[in-house]
Amino acid sequence: MKEIPVIIFGVGGVGRTLIQQIIDSRSAIANSNQYHFKVVAxxxxxxxxxxxxxxSDSELTTAIGRKAAGNPLGGSQRPSAEKLISMVVAAGVENAIVVDVTATGGMEPAIDLALEKGYGIALANKKPHAGPWETAQAYYNNGAVRHESTVGGGxxxxxxxxxxxxxxxxFYSCEGQLSGTLGFMCRELQKGRPFSEALAEAKGLGYTEPDPRDDLSGEDVMRKVLIMGRMAGWQLEQSDFEVESLYDADLADCSVAEFMERSSQMDAGLAKRFADAKANGKVLRYVGRVTENGGKVGLMELDADSPMANLKYIQFHTELxxxxxMMIIGAGAGxxxxxxxxLGDMISLARENF
Ligand SMILES: NC(=O)c1ccc[n+]([C@@H]2O[C@H](COP(=O)([O-])OP(=O)(O)OC[C@H]3O[C@@H](n4cnc5c(N)ncnc54)[C@H](OP(=O)(O)O)[C@@H]3O)[C@@H](O)[C@H]2O)c1
Structure with missing residues (x-):
């Protein structure tokens, strides 16, 4: 049995689920691959x-239980991510896998140090791959860096x-509906519901980020499309994208409560756009599209009866x-x-790199 040390940054929804999956699949992973993921940090x-x-699994279970209940993790005060990696290296931990399931920027120095020390990296955090090409390029075509969950949620x-x-x-183009939240909003607006009412429901159901502007700005979708474009071989930057925000600029800086209260100011404009599309036999969907020249992220008209208007899809248009x-269809988040x-990335890293 090969023990693979693991360092996990982020104990939110994804991090806790991952830790539970590591615990639950221990014997299956041991039987099929002879690996034991030893979570050291x-x-x-x-x-x-x-x-x-x-x-131990019981220490991990207690820690994720505390976080799920909204309590502090319960350990000691954390050093910077880079210092944390240095401390793990100094303790003699070799061939570890660093998992980034945060949503934070600025993880690059820690990732770079981990790579330098021969560690593997598995990320759901999109920001390192969507940063400036100068820093991000080291993470593409690099067998030690895996990021399946950055686009399409697995x-x-x-x-x-x-x-x-x-x-x-x-590659000619990559495109898709890449946000479950915005997919929900489009379907509700198509039914004739006011934007503010649909948004309040989406927030209440926990479909949105705590600040719904993080979804409505389109920036998260843009990062996913940028990552797809870079995987297609195009050295694009965020500035190569036109991104349509679904809220007005004057609501950018107010509190979340005030934003929700004032969100009805978008009702009439969006209702008209959805009604106009309907009158043309079309529907509006929030789509991200990228070619070698750049990309566009925003509401686009699709034929009402086309599969793409009715499915959660991502497609690649290529010479072959x-x-x-090529189309991939299915739940793209969760x-x-x-x-x-x-977890799949961790197993691939263990299989191919160590
Ligand atoms: N949820 C999905 O369906 C989904 C799908 C695809 C991709 N993703 C991506 O997966 C990542 C995690 O999503 P999530 O839903 O789990 O987010 P989340 O619930 O907001 O959790 C984020 C976690 O990261 C921690 N964190 C923040 N800054 C950190 C730092 N500098 N070092 C270590 N930990 C830090 C937070 O700590 P505190 O608890 O102390 O705040 C929290 O535990 C995100 O990048 C997201 O975009 C999520």
Missing amino acids: IADSTQWFFVPEGL EPIIASLRYLSDINDT YDEEP LGMTAGGV
């Missing part, structure tokens, strides 16, 4: 646990892009998949799938 934004011999999007790139196919693009994508 877990960190949230303020605290961490570091046990070079590995935290569906094999990155794996498919890698496969098409490996067989030297020529020209008349009939804690179980996203954490599963990270």
